[in-house]
Amino acid sequence: MIKPFKKQWFWAAFLSILMLAGCQEDGQKSSKALFSRVDPAPILISPKSPKDQGELSEIKKTVITDKSTYDVAVARKDKEVLVSYKVKHSKRFQMKKIEKTITHKLEKKFPDYTFAVSSDYKIFLEIVRLGEKLDSKKFDKKKAEKRFGEIKSLKDELT
């Protein structure tokens, strides 16, 4: 029923939503990873050698040079590589196709690795978080490997 209704309430609700949305500021990349480009550094869990590091950067570059992506996170454990990227908004309708071409491209270029490619924000976010935990020494190698497996299983759950 439409009864006399105080407009203040509507505005109060509206403003509180805006304020809640605005309360998202701290220095960490992971806190912004859902909203803006953070360009995380590639994460190498093992084996740690400069050569592997270089190759991982190469993988990242391959993905980011694809014109439909704008932010890429990669993590590697032995021969397994997790690749997550954000798709430009105008290209989001072709997400499945993009995933296919990127996987194809990577597998062709780096035949030694197995890739898990996903455009899911959650996986992206978790890779960024994994990197932060490694940097701040909260995670040792073992824990990082475990988390890597968990993230990978998230990808496997997606249909």
Place this chain on the structure above:
Amino acid sequence: MPKKNLNPEQQKYQQLQKQHELKRPVLMNCIRAFWVGGLICMIGQAITYFYIYFFNFTEQTAGNPTVATLIFIVMLLTGFGIYDHLGQFGGAGSAVPVTGFGNAVISAAIEHRSEGYVLGVGGNIFKLAGSVIVFGTFSAFVVALIKTIIGMIGG
């Protein structure tokens, strides 16, 4: 609706009446619907991000708890008598998102509470939303059928 044959007097009066009939402000309604609908979807997106960020949901799986949350919010708004104001203001903007569906179900449930739980709430809860379910399911079936047939022909 069957078009009735009008006699000349009726036609004459209807023309006269047309001059005075207030038109729906279609353009204004569109603009409002755009903003209200957009705002609701923005809130939905914020809730999705919330579930991705704080819980173990991926972009795909976060959809379900988001819908549940939105429907819960609408349930409260409907119960407190706010959503109908939003509906009058936003029109399609508030009716098309899942919130509109929730409102249709919940308002019917509230309305018919007085007739008891079985015949009132149970019997009338889908009074408005029932046709959405029926035709939604049916059109999904038709589309799936067409897709299957095309798939079979096209190999």
Place this chain on the structure above:
Amino acid sequence: MLTGKHTWVFNNRPVILSTGVTGGPFEANGHLADDFDILHDDLYMGKETYEKAHQFLLEEAVGKVMEKRQMTKDDIQFFLAGDLINQITPSSFAASTHGIPYLGLFGACSTSMEGLALSAFIVNYDGAEYVITGASSHNAAVEKQFRYPTEYGGQKPPTAQWTVTGAGAALVGKNKGQDENHPCITSATIGKVIDMGLSDPFNMGGAMAPAAADTIIKHLQDLKLEPDHYDLIVTGDLGRIGQKAALDYMEQQGVKLDPQKFRDCGLMIYTEDQEVFSGASGPGCSAAVFYGHLLKRMKQGEFKRILVVATGALLSPLSFQQGQSIPCIAHAVAVEYKNT
């Protein structure tokens, strides 16, 4: 006495001895809040359902009528009432509460004047000494039946109207030389059902306008009167659209009314900033405005003669869903107040 084709002239001049008007919260914020006897600040009015609240509104109005004259139900011979809800149960239940012999009426929003005309007729021809007539409506109960659930967020077009939550009742009694102090009913015209083929249930005013126009014209023809015989011709619930359409339609038929003297109850009751679209409607609208507001103004000497034309749209939720157009009716009652 039948005069002309469809008009009764009441030579014994039955009087309206007292009135009772009740309303809901939305009316309390309207223009005419002061003219209500009882106003409720809650749509449920302490009852479990809207239908019971609806019934309660009418009960209270009738109670108020008797209270003002210090009468009991045993003094009243008949009770004539109606409303919009299925099988007019709120009115019937109210009649059961008061225990006055009862005639149920259905004339949609025209019930108020249908009841007043019949009451006057009964009293005029010695059928009774005292008759109470009333009409009521309850916004949420009517919305529930005719449209969507009250909390449903559907968008209403600007042609829609707002059903009044209110009831008005009047005690019609024999004229025992009370002309001076009370308004008396001089004549009434019974209208015919007019269907102009409109079928939009969100535009009742437009559909009802020709019925009102037809009844007014017939009334003036039957009594051989000019429109300016009345200080005010007031329609029940035509709303913005219907009022303009009725004026135009009458002009086409050769009857020119002064727009200043042609008012609508549906446009009087609420203020501009209340979201009521084209105006108010419902049996309670004309009953509450006429019995409450207009009679008061008559007593203050503002108007001497007024013609009240209550309009009703005789549709049901079933009929418009089946694509039928909206048949409409209007009844007119002329009321006079002699000032000394």
